[in-house]
Amino acid sequence: MTFLIQQTLIYAVPLMIVALAGVFAERSGIINLALEGIMIFGAFIGVLFVQIMQQTGAFDGAKSDGNWLALQGLMLLTMLVTAAAGALFSLLLSFASVNLRADQTIGGTALNLLAPALVLFLIRIIANQNTLYIDGDAASWFMLRKSDLGFGRNDDLGFLGETFLHRVYPATYVCILLFVVLSIILYKTKFGLRLRSCGENPQAADSLGINVYQMRYAGTSISGALAGIGGFVYALTTANCSSNGDVAGFGFLALAVMIFGNWKPLNIAGAALLFGLFKCVAASYTSIDINGDGVYLLANIPISPHFYRMLPYLITLIVLAFTSKKSRAPKAEGIPYDKGQR
Amino acid sequence: MKEKWSHLMKKDGAKTVAASVISILIGLLVGCIIVIITGLTSGNMDGASVWDGVRLVLGGILSTGRDASGSLTFGFNPTNVGNMLFRATPLILTGLSVAVAFKTGLFNIGAPGQYLIGTAATLITALSIPTSAVPSPIVWLLAFLAGVLAGALWGAIPGLVKALLNINEVLACIMTNWIAANLVTWIFDNSVWRNLEEYGKTNYIYKTSHNGVETARAGLEALFPGSQVNWGFGIAVVIAILVYVFMTKTTMGYELMACGSNRHAARYAGVSDRRNIVLSMAIAGALSGAAAALYYLSGNTEFYWQTYQSLPATGFNGIPVALLAASNPIGVIFTGCFMSMLNIVGQQLTSLTAFNEYITDVIIATIVYLSAFSLVIKLWLSGRKKHKAQPPAVPAASAADGKTEKGGEDA
Numbered sequence: 159m160t161f162l163i164q165q166t167l168i169y170a171v172p173l174m175i176v177a178l179a180g181v182f183a184e185r186s187g188i189i190n191l192a193l194e195g196i197m198i199f200g201a202f203i204g205v206l207f208v209q210i211m212q213q214t215g216a217f218d219g220a221k222s223d224g225n226w227l228a229l230q231g232l233m234l235l236t237m238l239v240t241a242a243a244g245a246l247f248s249l250l251l252s253f254a255s256v257n258l259r260a261d262q263t264i265g266g267t268a269l270n271l272l273a274p275a276l277v278l279f280l281i282r283i284i285a286n287q288n289t290l291y292i293d294g295d296a297a298s299w300f301m302l303r304k305s306d307l308g309f310g311r312n313d314d315l316g317f318l319g320e321t322f323l324h325r326v327y328p329a330t331y332v333c334i335l336l337f338v339v340l341s342i343i344l345y346k347t348k349f350g351l352r353l354r355s356c357g358e359n360p361q362a363a364d365s366l367g368i369n370v371y372q373m374r375y376a377g378t379s380i381s382g383a384l385a386g387i388g389g390f391v392y393a394l395t396t397a398n399c400s401s402n403g404d405v406a407g408f409g410f411l412a413l414a415v416m417i418f419g420n421w422k423p424l425n426i427a428g429a430a431l432l433f434g435l436f437k438c439v440a441a442s443y444t445s446i447d448i449n450g451d452g453v454y455l456l457a458n459i460p461i462s463p464h465f466y467r468m469l470p471y472l473i474t475l476i477v478l479a480f481t482s483k484k485s486r487a488p489k490a491e492g493i494p495y496d497k498g499q500r
Numbered sequence: 501m502k503e504k505w506s507h508l509m510k511k512d513g514a515k516t517v518a519a520s521v522i523s524i525l526i527g528l529l530v531g532c533i534i535v536i537i538t539g540l541t542s543g544n545m546d547g548a549s550v551w552d553g554v555r556l557v558l559g560g561i562l563s564t565g566r567d568a569s570g571s572l573t574f575g576f577n578p579t580n581v582g583n584m585l586f587r588a589t590p591l592i593l594t595g596l597s598v599a600v601a602f603k604t605g606l607f608n609i610g611a612p613g614q615y616l617i618g619t620a621a622t623l624i625t626a627l628s629i630p631t632s633a634v635p636s637p638i639v640w641l642l643a644f645l646a647g648v649l650a651g652a653l654w655g656a657i658p659g660l661v662k663a664l665l666n667i668n669e670v671l672a673c674i675m676t677n678w679i680a681a682n683l684v685t686w687i688f689d690n691s692v693w694r695n696l697e698e699y700g701k702t703n704y705i706y707k708t709s710h711n712g713v714e715t716a717r718a719g720l721e722a723l724f725p726g727s728q729v730n731w732g733f734g735i736a737v738v739i740a741i742l743v744y745v746f747m748t749k750t751t752m753g754y755e756l757m758a759c760g761s762n763r764h765a766a767r768y769a770g771v772s773d774r775r776n777i778v779l780s781m782a783i784a785g786a787l788s789g790a791a792a793a794l795y796y797l798s799g800n801t802e803f804y805w806q807t808y809q810s811l812p813a814t815g816f817n818g819i820p821v822a823l824l825a826a827s828n829p830i831g832v833i834f835t836g837c838f839m840s841m842l843n844i845v846g847q848q849l850t851s852l853t854a855f856n857e858y859i860t861d862v863i864i865a866t867i868v869y870l871s872a873f874s875l876v877i878k879l880w881l882s883g884r885k886k887h888k889a890q891p892p893a894v895p896a897a898s899a900a901d902g903k904t905e906k907g908g909e910d911a
Contacts, residue, residue: 464683
């Protein structure tokens with residue numbers, strides 16, 4: 159059970175944060191199809207940054223001392239860097255769709271093509287192979303163990319402690335915190351209200367003195383920052399901090415989570431957990447021991463692993479079929495704002 | 501002369517071509533700039549290798565390797581040209597697939613999935629029917645039709661959910677892509693079609709030539725020695741012309757285009773928009789399936805079946821091919837060749853310099869990015885020649901040729 163919860167969180171958290179990234183863009187009126195590309199870019203920059211930090215030796219001392227606070231500081235710093243990189247990359251989308259009134263779907267597709275191409279081009283030049291790894295084991299750098307917190311190796315922390323404090327990535331919790339804070343900002347602040355109004359009725363928002371262009375830039379940049387973080391966290395937790403120009407369709411899955419969650423943070427969190435569970439089952443169904451009796455139930459059911467892998471996508475399609483009547487996208491999303499058409 | 505030129509530039513078609521050419525030039529420029537920057541900043545490359553990189557980006561198709569002194573040589577290279585035509589074959593067809601959907605106002609990002617399903621159907625048919633009992637040309641034809649049909653059925657799924665349930669086709673396509681990727685892996689896992697004979701070939705399916713099925717090359721191997729080219733290219737060109745005739749000269753094609761320009765107006769005029777959405781996606785799927793069929797029936801290509809983690813680039817590259825051609829089926833023939841030329845350029849870069857083939861993907865992405873606002877480029881082209889008193893009157897909301905349905909209405 160502990161394993162199941164931890165693994166589910168590992169898959170659910172990047173989905174959640176990237177789906178929220180989609181919400182920020184779409185609520186401001188820009189369809190961000192480029193989430194996948196921004197994740198790929200963020201993952202690359204994050205891994206590159208960690209590698210550079212290791213090469214300069216800045217954190218080797220912290221590593222050998224077992225100073226986990228310093229190591230987590232490095233992780234936070236990396237997350238900041240990836241946020242900046244993601245926001246910067248997303249400027250390409252906002253520039254095209256706000257200033258040049260381009261077709262946002264095609265613009266997003268362009269970024270999705272650009273990110274893996276650019277990333278693989280650079281990785282091949284830097285590492286002379288198709289994957290960029292960090293030296294040593296990423297898990298040992300960024301994973302939190304109970305021994306780090308002053309407990310003995312054999313201490314039993316109880317179910318909750320073992321699940322949430324031992325062998326976890328604090329990055330996961332940082333993301334959850336970010337998710338909560340940003341959701342509050344979106345719903346409870348003046349800025350959030352203004353942002354949402356630009357996705358519903360930009361003409362009305364403009365008539366009240368809100369700069370629609372600025373708001374859309376803000377929404378897309380926050381979106382890019384979150385997707386960048388999400389990409390790095392994905393690479394850190396599921397790919398052992400390596401970057402190969404691919405996040406296995408997670409950005410698109412996040413888009414589905416966003417629509418499934420009806421553009422609302424709470425629903426998105428629920429949807430992300432559900433999808434995380436499916437992803438976790440698909441990835442490790444042979445080693446899941448649900449009730450701890452040593453019987454690997456799912457492995458004994460004669461269902462192909464390919465079916466489990468297909469499940470998240472299949473379910474998305476089915477769920478969308480049932481909920482499409484109720485779902486409500488921001489009204490003005492995808493339409494370039496033209497002051498002259500007020 | 502000057503007047504003639506400005507008269508020509510007033511035509512919409514000419515502006516579209518000019519916009520595409522500008523996009524290509526900027527794309528190539530960006531590629532060169534990246535080569536120059538990475539070359540000069542990385543320690544182990546000098547000015548000469550940067551110059552080599554730039555020359556290959558611009559003229560790699562004419563590269564004939566390096567001479568004895570180690571400097572690049574250029575000239576007509578029949579192998580490169582033949583391979584270019586061979587790789588253009590599937591690109592033209594996936595480009596047509598995306599273009600037909602665009603004309604109906606749909607964004608077919610599902611070409612990779614349709615391509616995969618087409619691949620599976622083609623390979624299974626081509627390898628399962630014994631050529632000892634059935635003549636191989638008939639097996640070829642059956643395999644081709646199987647690929648086309650499977651692609652059409654797979655393409656119809658997003659069309660159906662869009663028409664009946666109003667689910668955004670982009671999202672439905674993305675989901676069916678990944679379902680296809682897993683499904684194809686599932687089908688070939690533990691199957692009899694896996695190539696277990698050749699040593700070191702893990703996770704590959706037999707070539708269709710294993711069963712004696714391959715596309716005719718009749719004379720082309722003499723023309724382009726050492727290349728993979730076959731008459732599949734001719735078939736792709738014929739299909740492109742047929743699609744052009746279908747879209748512009750038949751009632752059915754006209755109805756499809758009517759739905760694309762204004763779905764509500766078309767419905768008002770008595771055209772069933774739902775039926776046309778499904779039809780358009782099915783045709784798009786059939787074209788992607790045909791792309792896969794022609795590529796794998798060549799007999800000298802192999803399919804890597806463990807594909808559940810990645811989607812075929814040929815499917816996605818149909819998007820730039822269609823965009824660059826402004827969804828014109830005849831234009832797609834040329835832009836398909838251009839894309840495959842970039843592919844050859846990438847190959848040359850990898851084998852001859854320290855740079856690698858991904859730079860050509862960067863160029864393609866830049867071109868797609870520019871085509872997202874090709875309307876702006878077109879306006880700028882016409883604005884230059886006109887008086888300032890005539891502001892461009894095209895409403896921005898109608899956007900480029902490849903305008904997709906407004907996202908807010910569906911999903």
